[in-house]
Each structure stands twice: as C-alpha cells, then as structure tokens.
Amino acid sequence: MKLALVGYGRVGRAFARLLESKRAAFPFRITGIHTARHGTALSEKGLPLEPDFGPPARSVEEFLERSKADLMVEVTPLNPLTGEPAISQIRAAFARGMHVVTANKGPIAHAWPALRREAEAAGVQFRFEATVMDGTPVFNLVRYTLPGVRVLGFTGVLNSTTTVVIEAMAGGCTLEEGIERARRLGITETDARYDVDGWDAAAKTAALANVLMDAGVTPLQVPARGIGRLTPARVAELARKGKTVRLVSRAKLTPRGVSLRVRAEVLPVTDPLAGTRGTSNLLLLRTDLMGTIGVMSLAPGVEQTAYGLFSDVVSIAREV
Template sequence: MKLALIGYGNVGRALARLLRRKNREFPFTITGIHTLRHGTAVDPAGLRDDPPFGPRLASIEEFLDAARADAAVELTTLNPTDGEPAIAHIRAALARPMHVVTANKGPIAHAYGALQREAAAAGVKFRFESAVMDGAPVFNLWRYVMPGVKVLGFTGALNSTSKIVIETMESGGSFAAGLAAARAMGITEGDGAFDIEGWDSAAKTAALANVLMEAGTTPQSVSTRGIARLTPKRTQEIARQGKTVRLISRARHTASGLSLRVRAEVLDRCDILACTPGTSNAILFHTDLMGTFGTVSISPGVDQTAYGVFSDLVDLSRGAGSP
C-alpha cells in the first residue's frame, strides 16, 4: 500500500521509523511527504529513507495527485478551535478517493459524522485510533471486539499535562514548575493553556462521544472547567486526606439528553483513574451488556502514537470490512 504523509513532525517521523522496522512483514511504501515549512518530497515509486525535501507544493490537492498513494496519513498540528486545515486535508484525500488515517483529534472532535459519510460515499475508509490514548485500543476495540455492546457513557483521565502539574504541586512545587516540567517532557500543546483550561480533555471527550455515542458534538459544547484555579496549598490538603485531583472527562445520558463535561475531580488515591503513574491515561466505558470496563495505557510516548496509526494502516491494507 502506498502512503502520502501530510505532516512529518514527531509522529510522522516515528511512523516512518516503525514502517522501516516492520517493512518485511508489512510492506508499505511512502510516496510523498508534505509539510508546512520543510517543503514537499514526492516519488510515486517510493521515497528513500530521510528523503530530501523540495519546495512546498502549492496545494494539498497538487500534493495528493503527485504522490499517487492509496492512503493519506494526516499528521499535522492540532487546531482545537475548528479542526482546520486538517479537515480540508482529509476531505481532499477522500475526494480523490483515498483512504485516510489520522492521529489528529481535531477532525474527529469537530467533523466526525460528516467525514465518515464522505468516506462511505467515496467507497474508502477513515480511521483515527491514535486520536485518543495513542495506540491503546479505544476506537478499534469497539469496531472489532465488542459486538452488540452499547456504550452508555465513559469516564476518563485523558490529559497528561494536568496530571504532571498536580503531582508537582502535591510534592511542594508551584503550578508554573509543574507546567514547565510537563513542557520539558514534550507532552504539552503550545503554551499549555489548552491543557490547563481543559480544552484538550474537551476535544477528546467530543471525539469519543461522536464516535462511540453518535453525539454529533464539538469541544465547545462540552461543559469544561480546567485546573487553573488549583493551588499547591489546596492540592496538598487533599493529598493529606489520602486523595488526589484529576482532570476527568465524563459522558452520560441524562433525562435532558447527553451530558458531556470536563472537571477537576477529587478522587481516592486508589481510584483506578487516579493511580496510574506519570503520563499514563485511563478510560472506563459504562455499557449495557458488559458493565464497566476500560483501557489503561502506561506512560505512552510518540512511538505508541505511531503504532495506533500503523494498526489502522494494517487494517486498511487487509481490506477492512467495517466502516
């Protein structure tokens, strides 16, 4: 299967490494790479490792036509406000028609339903396992493993930056020191406000609700409060009671419809959503047939994000039957 990569940063490069490592068993070929500032590289016969980049082609359409790939892999920077230009990139690929895989949660949080319909109309697949919890199975779990089970709601500790800030304050550091530590670990988007004010969690909540609960929502419709008002003093008081704080995403059905919210919640230290270390994430699904169960990912990094993209590509290359 031939691949056109849109975006070649941390995840794009990790994916290229993974494809090289598994090439014998899974023979994918990268025929094009398109970036914002580094330019474009194209060879329909297959690019060599670490290819030289020429000038940036003028449009995404020109790039996709030149790369002549079977699938586009959208790995550009997240735009939490409206998911663009990633949504336009995905639409251009679906229109060719090419399969699309993305790790970018913006398009799933803002335009999932429309993009899935466009993919179906074009007879191609649209996949996004890494958009929430990297390569740990979340979306593909529901696509393949749980026939007949309905998701009634979910509860997740899905933001790493807030957790590092809280852990730093619990051990005597300042809010700013916690944020600096998270930034040094490379897990914080931009200036960190996006994580601290809860918008990263809101985008993940909207993405999960759109895919698993057909919510047709956006991050702006998630009731969101972050951890900005949390202080070291309050955090330490809570810690002395054997508890901690986590930024929690919740989805549940209520009498007035689907409730989606992000809040800093006080949890027992042994709560499953509180006890995973460092950058780990956890989500619990509340279901009709399987009660409550979940997925945990311990200290994921960019290689696990790349794996989620890879798993989607393998699925497509095998002629994935489900939408």
C-alpha cells in the same frame, strides 16, 4: 501501499521510524511528506527518515496529487475550536479516492458524522484509533469486540499533560515547570494551553461521545474547566488529606441526550482514576450488556501514538 504524510512532527516522525523497523513484514512506502514550515518532500521510490525537503506544495491538493499515494496519514496540530485545516485536508484526500488515518482528534470531535458519510460515499476508509489514548484500542475495542453493545456513558483520565503537571506540582514545581516536563516527554499539544485549559480533553470527550454514543456534539458543547488555577500549595494541601487532582472526562446518556463534562476533580488517592500516573490514561465504559469495562495504558509515549496509526494502516491494507 503508498502513504502520504501531512505533518512530520513528533508523531509523524515516530510513525516513520516504526514503519522503518517493520518494513520487512509490512512493506509500506512513504511517497510524500508535507509540512507547514519545513516544506514538501516527494519520492515514488519511498522517502528516507530524514528527507530533503523542497519548497512547500502550493496546496494540500497539489501535494496529494503529486504523492500518488493510496492513503493519507494526517498528523497536523489539534485545532480544538474548529478542527481545521485538518477537516479540509481529509476531504481533499477523500476527493482523490484516498483512505485516511489520523491522530488528530479535531476532525472527529467537530465533523465525525459528515466525514463518516463522505468516506462511505467515496468508497474509502477513515480511521482514527490514535486520537484517544494513543494506540490503546478504544474505538476498535468497541467496533470489533463488542457487537450489539450500547455505550451508556464513560469516565476517563484522557489528558496526560495535566497529570504530569499535577505530579510536578506535588514535587513543588510551578505550572510552567510542569508543562516543560510534559513537553520534554513529547506529549503536549503543539499549543500546551489546550492541554492545561481542558480543550484537548474536551476534544477527546466529544470524539468518544460522537463515535461511541452518536452524540453529535463539538468540543464547544463540552463544559470544560482545566487545571489553570491549580497551585503547588493546593496540591500539597490535598496530598496531606490523602487526595489528589485529575482532569476527568465524563459522559452520560440521559433522557435529554448525552451529558458531557471535563473538570479538574479532587479524588481520594485510592480512586482508580487517581491511579493514573505520568502519561498513563484510563477509560471506563458503561455499557448495557457488558456492565462497566475499562482500558488502561501504562506510561505510553509518542511511539504508542505511532502504533495507533500503524494499526489503522495495517487494518485498511488488509480490508481493501
């Protein structure tokens, strides 16, 4: 199967390295890479990890045509306000009969029902496991292992940058120093304000609610309050009382629809949500038939996001 990558930053490169390490068992070929500033690289034989980029293709449509790929891997930055240009790039791939795998939650948070219908109409697959909790199965957990189950709500710590910042503050660092620590781990959004202000968590919350609960919302409908006003002094004061802060996503099915929120919550350190350390994430799903079940990722990094993409690509290759 031939793959075209749109975006070749931390996640795109980690994905290419993973493919290289698994080439013997999974002979996928990257025939095109398209970026914003580095340009475009194309080779029918397959590109090396550090390709020679030429001038950028004039449009994503032109790039996809020239890549002759079967599947587009979309790994451009999150735009939590509109989901663009990723949504249009995904549509361009569908229009060419290409399957799509993305790590970008923007399109799922803004346009999931429409994109699902359009993929079906085009007879192609559309997967996005890496958008929430990196490669940890969340969407596939429900899709493949919980038939007939209705998700009634969820609670999660889904943004790792804020956890890393809060831990840095507990050690006396400023907000900016905490963000820098998260950036060195490769886990911040391209624009880290989207993490701190709660937009990334709001986009993940909307994506989960749309796919698992048919909520039909966008991140703009998720009331979000991030950690922008938190200070090291406040974190120290809470620590003396046996408490800490986490950016918590909550969803609940109500008679009026799905109620959603993202908020920096004060929690006892004994709370399971407070047990998320570093880049770790926790998601608890409340269901009708299985009670409450949870998935946790312990200290994931960009390699696990790459695995989320890889698992989707492998699933598609097996199913088509």
